[in-house]
Amino acid sequence: MMKKSEEDEYWNSSKFRAFTFDDEDDEFSRLKESRQAIRRLAEEDEDEDEVEKVSWSGEPIGSISWSVKETEASNQRTDREPAFPRITTDTPTLSKSQSGSSLSSLSSLFKGKTRGNFQNISETPSVRLFAPELRKSRTDTKDSDGEFSPEETVRRMQHGKAVSLEKFRSLQDKLLLLDSAVLGHHGNVITAVLIHLKRTLSKDVLFAELRSRQTALRHFVQYLTETRDQDLLLELLRSLNRTEDVALLQYREQLSLSDAPRRRDFLKTCLSLPFSADDLAHIQDQHDLLDRQILIEDSDAAVEREGKLDVFRKFPRKASILNMPVITTLYYCCLYHYSEQGTFSSPSSVRQTFKLSEKQYFVTALAARAKLKAWTDVDALFSSRNWLGFTRKRAPISFQRVVDILHRNSAPSQVLQDYIGLVDDPQQRVSLASRHRCHDVVINTYRDMKDRQLLLGYRAKVERGSAAERKIDELLSQPQIRWKN
Amino acid sequence: MAYSARKDSPELPDFSLLKRLVRDQLIYLLEQLPGKKDLFIEADLMSPLDRIANVSTLKQHDVDKLYKVEHKAIVSTSDQLCFLIRPRIQTVKWICDVVNADKAVGKLRRYKIIFTPQKFYACEAVLEEQGIFGDVTTDEWAFYLLPLDEDIVSMELPEFFRDNFLAGDQRWVSTAGSALHLLHTLYGPFTKVYGIGRCSKMAYESWRELLEDSEQKPRQAEIGNVFLIDRDVDFVTPLCSQVVYEGLVDDIFRIKCGCVEFSPDVTSSDKSVKVMLNSQDKVFNEIRNEHFSNVFGFLSQKARNLQTAYDKRRGMDIKQMKAFVSDELKGLKQEHRLLSLHIGASESIMKKKTKQDFQELLKTEHSLLEGFDIRECISYIEEHINRQVSMIEGLRLLCLLSITENGLLPKDYRSLKAQYLQSYGVEHLLTFHNLKQLGLLVEQQPGETLTAMESKVGKLVNDKTAGKLTDAFSSLAKKSNFRALSRKLNLVPKSDEEYDLRVPRDMAYIFSGAYIPLSCKLIEQVLERNGWTGLEEVARLLNGHEFAVTGNSGADSKTKNDAQRIILVMFLGGCTFSEISALRFLGKEKGCKFIVVTTAITNSSRLMESLLGNTL
Secondary structure, eight states: OHHHHHHHHHHHHTTTSOOOOOOOOOOHHHHHHHHHHHHHHHHHHHOGGGTTOOTTTTOOGGGOOSSOOOOOHHHHHHHSOOSSOOOTTTOOOGGGSOTTOOHHHHHHHHHHSOHHHHHHHHOOOHHHHHHHHHHOOGGGGOOOTTOOOHHHHHHHHHTTOOOOOTTOOSHHHHHHHHHHHHHTTOHHHHHHHHHHHHHHSOHHHHHHHHTTOHHHHHHHHHHHHHTTOHHHHHHHHHHTTOHHHHHHHHHHGGGGOOSHHHHHHHHHHHTTSOOOHHHHHHHHHHHHHHHHHHHHHHHHHHHHHHTOOHHHHHSOOOSOOTTOOHHHHHHHHHHHSTTOOSSTTOHHHHHHHTTOOHHHHHHHHHHHHHHTTOHHHHHHHHEEEOTTSOEEEOOSSOHHHHHHHHHHTTOOHHHHHHHHTTOSSHHHHHHHHHHTTOHHHHHHHHHHTTOHHHHHHHHTTSOTTOHHHHHHHHHHTOTTSOOOO | OOOOOOTTOOOOOOTHHHHHHHHHHHHHHHHTSOSOEEEEEOGGGHHHHHHHOOHHHHHHTTEEEEEEOOSSOOOOOOSEEEEEEOSOHHHHHHHHHHHHHHHHTTOOOEEEEEESSOOOHHHHHHHHHTTOBTTEEEEEOOOOOEEEETTEEEOOOTHHHIIIIISOOOTTHHHHHHHHHHHHHHHOOOSEEEEESHHHHHHHHHHHHHHHHSOOOOOOOSOOEEEEEEGGGOOHHHHSOOOBHHHHHHHHHOOBTTEEEEOHHHHTSSSOEEEEOSTTSHHHHHHTTSBHHHHHHHHHHHHHHHHHHHHTTTTOOHHHHHHHIIIIIHHHHHHHHHHHHHHHHHHHHHHHHHHTTHHHHHHHHHHHHHTOOHHHHHHHHHHHHHTTOOHHHHHHHHHHHHHHTTSBOHHHHHHHHHHHHHHHOGGGHHHHHHHHHHTSSOBOOTTTHHHHHHHHTTOOOOHHHHHHTTTOTTOOOOOOOHHHHHHHHTOSOOTTSOOOTTSOOSGGGGGTTSOOOHHHHHHHHHHHHTSSTTOHHHHHHTTSOEEEEEOSOOGGGSSOOGGGGEEEEEEETOBOHHHHHHHHHHHHHHTOEEEEEESSBOOHHHHHHTTOOSOO
16 A cells, blocks of 8 residues: 555656666566467457457457457357347347348338337437438449448447548438447447548538437537637537527637736627527626726735735735636625725625625625624624614524634634524524533523523533633522523 | 445455456557657546556566656657557647657657557547658557456546536447446356446447457356446436545545545644555445444544554563564554544544534435425525535535426526626536536426426326426436435435434435435346336336346356346446445345446536536
C-alpha cells in the first residue's frame, strides 16, 4: 500500500519534468513469457487473410483475443446455433440476412418488420427509413465481386477493418450505409459513416436526411461539438429549427471571453437570440449586472490602492467581482458598500434592480454584516415595528437558521443567545443553546417549562461556581415558581 | 455485524487475471516501437495504469521519460514518441500539432499512438485531415476492465454516462459489449442474461454478435448469471446522500481508482496519505458496508482490542517478547495504522457533516423519497440555494425533487431556476438545459397534474401520460414515475417502524432505513422471479427495454454449480458504493455473491458535475 503511494508521488512529480531511467533489463525471462503470450494474441489480430478459418477454437483460456476477430458470419451462422438468442422484441434483424445477398432482400426485411417493433430501438420514424429502399431501382442492387453490401461494410467496420466507403456514391447507397450503421448500434461506425457523408454530400442534402434520423443526428451533433465545428453545427441546428439549441450554443461562446467589457458587449448581442422570454430576462440581468460590476470593480480597485478606506484594509478583496453571480455581488456590496444609498454599489440598488426577494436579501446581508462583526447592523435587520409601534424581532427565515448563519461567521455566544432565545420550539431552543453554550437560554427555557428535574440535570453540566450555576440555584430556591415536578 | 458471509457462499472468481492480460498486452505494444522512447500518458489514464503496471515495468520496455498529456508544446528530445491516450478528438488534434511542429522544423521522429480501450474512426479522420496519417502508427490497447476489488470491476470510463445518456452517442456500446465478451470468455459461459434499459439491450446485442463470431471452449463456468442495467433506469439512488461508510468516504474525500487521499486533518500529521481502500485493508473491510452510525462504535471496540493486544507485552519474559515482536507486532502495528486512519477519517466526516447540518439535509431527502411535506422541502432547497451553500448540492436537491415528483410545477420550476441562476450564475442556463434534456430536472407538462392526483389516490398512471415523454424524439429524457414505482416495489418502508441499523433487515439500511435503492430492488426481484414475469407493470413504468434470455451454449448449465450463485451486475453509466453495499447485503441474505462491473464508480457530485454547462 505504501509502495503505491511512492508511485503516486512519482506520477505527481512527473507532471512537470520527466524522469530518466537507467536501462537495465533484469527480468528478461519473464518478459519473454509475456511476449510470447501476447504474440499469440497478436497473431489473431494480424492474419487478416485467414478470416474464414476459425483457427483458434482450441486456444487456452489465457489467450483470449482482445479485439475479437472477424469471421465470415454467414459460415458460422448457418451451421451453428447461436449461443445466446437475439432479443426479438425490438431488435432489427438486418444483419441476419445472408452475406452477399442483394439489397432487395434487405428491403424485404425492412418491409417485413412492423413499424412498432422497429421504433423502439432507433426511435426513428420508420416510414423515413424505408425511403431509400423504395427509391432504389433494382438494377443498382447488383453486387459486383469484391464489393460489400452496406451491412457487410458496416460489419467489417465494426470489427475495425479498413474499408473503402468511396463506392457508396448514390444517395440511396449512402443512406443505406448510414441506416445499417445505426441498426448495428456501433456509435463509432455511425460517426465514421457520417464523416464520409459530410465529405461527400452537400450540407442541405445531409441535413435534410438527418432530420428523420434521430440517432444519426445525435452522433453528428456530438461529432461537430467535439471537432468544435461551431459554424456547421449552428447551420445544422438552424435547419432543424432547434432554436433553443441555436441560441444556447451561441450564448455558450461567452465562456471563452475573459475580458469583461467584451463579454458584456457579447451578452448584449445575445439578447437578440431566440431565447424564451424567461431566459432572455436572465440574460438581460446578466448583462446589466456585468455592466455594473465593471463600474464597481474600477472604482473599488482604485479605492483599495489608495488604502483610505478601513474596510478594504481589514478585509482585503480576495477576488475581482467581475462575472460573479448576483447574490455574490450583493454580498460584496453588503461588505464594502453597506451604508450607501442610490449608488451602483449600494445593496438596496442591487436588490431592487435584480428583483431579489426579501429572503435572498436577508440571508446575504446577514452573512455579510456578521462577517464584519457589525452586530448593530445585524440587529437592525430583524427590527420591524408593528402597528402599535413596538419593535419585535422578525426574520423571513427560521431563527434556527439565523443562529446557524451567525455561528458560521463566528458570532460570540452573547450575540447568539439573543437569537437562540427567539427560536420558537423549546426543544430546538434548548438543543441549540446547549450546543452553543448559551446557559441563560437553557435555564430560562426550563424555568418557563417549570421543569425542575431538567433544571437540576442541567446544573450538573454547567461549570462549578459559575454564574449559570448561581442562577440555577437562585431559581430553585424561589418559592413562587410552581414546578411541575 | 461486519462481513460474515454465509458458509455456503460461493467463491468469487479471480480477477487478477484481467490485470495480467492487459499488462502483457501493454508490454507487447510498447515493444512494437523498439528502442528508447518517451511516453505521453493521458491524465485520466494514470491512475488506472498505476493499478496494473508500475514505472519499472515501463522502464524495462525502453520507456525513457514519462509525461502527462497536457495539450501544449512538448520538450522531449527523444526520437521516438509514444502516446497512450483515450480516443478523444482533442487529444489527437494535439498530437497532430506536435507532429506538424516537428515537421516544420525538420525534426525526424517516430510516433506511435496507443488508443485505449479502442480507437475510433473519428480520431483517425483527424490524423488524415491534419496530414499526418501514415506518419504515425496507431494501435489499440484493449484495457477494458480494471478490477478495483475482489467484487468490483471498473471500465474507468466516466464519460460513458454523458456521451451515452446526454449526447445520445453510442460509441461506448460496443466497448461494453467487448468487456462483457471478455468476461464471458474468461469466466463464463453465462447461463442467463437479464437486463433493462436501451443501452443494456444494445450492449447485449453487441456482445451477442461477438459471441457468434467466436467459439467458446467448453469450460466450467465461474459466473452464471448476468444483469445489465442502464443508469437512467434509476437516477434517484445516485442522487441520494450516501451514509454507508465507503460511500460516505467517496462523497467526502473522493475515491479515485480504489485509492483515497486523506488530507493532513485526517492523518493528524503534516502530510496527506494515499490509501488503497479494498478488502485487503482488514479494518476497512469490516466497516465499508456499515451504516455510518455504527462505525464509531466498531472502531472504538477495535481500538480497545488493540490496546489489550499491546498490553500483553507487560510481564513477558525475553523469549515471549521476542516471539511477540516477530509474530504479532507487525500485524498489530499495521492494524494500528489503519485504525487511526479510519478513526481520523470518521472524525473528519463528522466534523464536516455537523457543520453542514447533515441531519436536516437527510430529513429533506427522506421527505422527498416519501413524497411528504413537499412544500417544506422546496423551501429548504430554496434557502440552501439562497445561502449559496453548495452549487453541486443545490443542483442535486433540485434534481431529486424533480425526479421524485415527476417534474416541478411550472411556477416552482421558474422560481427555483431563477434563484439558482442568481446564486450561481446565469451561465447555468446551459446546465439547466442539459438537465432538462436528460429528464433530471423538468417542468411538469400541463395535463400531468392528473398523474399526480391519480398517484395520490393510489391508482396507476395511465398509458397516455406514461408514454408522453418517451414519445418526444428529440429528447432522451424519460419519465421517472418514481412514486408509482416506489409503491409497486415497496421502496420506502413505513416510517412509523423503528429501524435498527445495527441489524439491517433489508437493503434500505444503506439509506438509514428510509429507502431501498430502486436499482438493487429490481435486481433482487428479477433474480427471484427468474425473469420479468409479474413485473410487467414495473417494467412499463421504467419505460420498458427489459429482457431475460437463456443461453444454450453453457454445457454445464444443468449441473447446479456455484456459478449459478455468482451474479455479475453491469451498470452502464456508473454505480455508487452504496449500491455495491446493498448488493453485498443482498448476496449475504440469499447466499449468493454479486460482482459489480461498472463503466465507472459514480456518486451524486460526479453525476452533477458531468452535466454542468457553465465551463468550457
